Amino acid sequence: MFSKYLATLIFLGVFAAANPHEKRAATNVFPSPPTTSHLSKPITVKAGQTFTPSQAYTRYDRGSGGCNGQSEGGDADAVFLLEEGATLSRVVIGADQSEGVHCLGSCTLDHVFFEDVCEDAITIKQSSGTSRINYGGVSHASDKVVQHNGGGTVIINSFYVEDFGKLYRSCGNCESQTKRSVQINDVWAVKGSTLVGINSNYGDTATIRTTKVNSVSTICQRYNGNNSGKEPTKAGDGPDGTYCKYSTSDITNA
Numbered sequence: 001m002f003s004k005y006l007a008t009l010i011f012l013g014v015f016a017a018a019n020p021h022e023k024r025a026a027t028n029v030f031p032s033p034p035t036t037s038h039l040s041k042p043i044t045v046k047a048g049q050t051f052t053p054s055q056a057y058t059r060y061d062r063g064s065g066g067c068n069g070q071s072e073g074g075d076a077d078a079v080f081l082l083e084e085g086a087t088l089s090r091v092v093i094g095a096d097q098s099e100g101v102h103c104l105g106s107c108t109l110d111h112v113f114f115e116d117v118c119e120d121a122i123t124i125k126q127s128s129g130t131s132r133i134n135y136g137g138v139s140h141a142s143d144k145v146v147q148h149n150g151g152g153t154v155i156i157n158s159f160y161v162e163d164f165g166k167l168y169r170s171c172g173n174c175e176s177q178t179k180r181s182v183q184i185n186d187v188w189a190v191k192g193s194t195l196v197g198i199n200s201n202y203g204d205t206a207t208i209r210t211t212k213v214n215s216v217s218t219i220c221q222r223y224n225g226n227n228s229g230k231e232p233t234k235a236g237d238g239p240d241g242t243y244c245k246y247s248t249s250d251i252t253n254a
Contacts, residue, residue, distance in 0.1 A: 026160045026188035026212070030113050030137060033059035033092045042078045045086040047105065052089040057113070061094035067118035073098040082107035084126075095140075099123065106152065109133045117141035117164075126150040133159060144169045146182075153181040164192040170204045172197070172225045172232035179203040187211045188254060194218040199225030200235050200243040208246035212254035219251060220244035 036059040043060070045051040060079050075081055077098040080088055084105025093100045095116035101109065103122070106129030113136050114121045121138050122145065124131050130153045137160035138145050145161055146168045148154055154168065161167050167189060170180040179202050189195055189211065198204035200222040208220065222243055223232040239246050 026135075026158045026186055027137065028160050028162065028188065028190075030115070030139070031057035031092060033057050033094075035059070036061065036094065038063040038096070039079060042075065042081045042102075044081045045083060045088060047083040048085040049083075050087040050089060051080070051091075053091055056090045057092050057111075059092040059094045059115075061096035062098065063096055066096040066098055068098050073119055075099075075102050075104075078102040078123075084129075088112055093121070103131050105129070107131045109136060112136040114138040114141070114145075117143075117145065119143065120147040121145045122147070124148045124150055124152075124154055126152050128152045130155060132157065135159070137161065139163055141165060147171065148180050148182065149174055151178045151180060153183065155183045156185070156187060158186045160188045160190075161192065162190040164189070166194045166197050167192065168195070168206070169197040170199050170202075170225070172199060172223050173227070173229050175227055175229070177202055177225055177227045181205045182207070184208040184211055188213075189216050190214045190254060192216045194221045196244075197221045197223060198243060199223050199232065201225060204243060206244050206246075208244075209250050211246075211250060212252050214254040220246065 034055045039062055079093055079097050080101045082103045087108040089110040091112055093114045098118050100121040103124050106126045128151050132155045134157045139162045141164040143165040149171045168182050196206045198206050201224045206220050218237050221237045222235040224235050225232045
């Protein structure tokens with residue numbers, strides 16, 4: 001009995017070592033893409049469908065010169081467009097792109113890694129519902145990783161982010177504004193300006209749990225958002241129990 005138990009433990013240990021990206025925890029180990037696909041237009045993942053490449057962690061980009069700095073792009077500039085209920089799984093988004101993933105409805109990103117972010121990595125356009133970003137990572141995002149322009153909720157689980165401006169931002173000056181929510185669980189954030197930015201005047205909420213940070217200036221920044229296109233003003237930061245829902249014990253130094 002003991003020998004069978006020991007053999008099982010050894011097998012599980014070997015499996016975990018051989019599959020570092022299957023761990024259900026934030027990891028700073030990015031996959032090595034086996035190949036790269038240069039796209040001339042976005043790949044659309046239809047409603048309710050899942051896109052997983054035949055070779056896991058294939059790199060996708062928009063070809064040389066795809067990044068135009070911080071110039072705002074549209075759906076046509078994205079690498080992937082996810083319709084309502086679509087899932088994108090086990091891909092790497094390369095540096096040569098202007099916009100990474102646009103979620104046109106509620107979506108799921110599962111083990112999706114971004115090697116370098118041009119404008120925004122993930123843009124959430126759902127009118128309602130919940131989008132989930134699970135077990136992936138981002139490096140080098142000078143501005144925002146997740147831009148939440150639509151409504152509903154975004155849940156970010158077991159995610160790694162390094163060298164970034166903001167992990168999540170509820171749109172501060174969209175023409176159409178609404179209450180938005182974000183949940184942050186088991187995130188590992190390194191070298192960033194702001195983990196979360198929300199609009200308290202529209203009732204946004206950010207719930208943060210079990211998060212590790214290293215050299216992150218602000219955990220939860222509240223803004224006075226607007227629908228006029230002007231730059232939003234700051235309205236305070238830190239846990240307040242109403243909009244920024246976390247305690248200091250939820251945040252540990254990595």
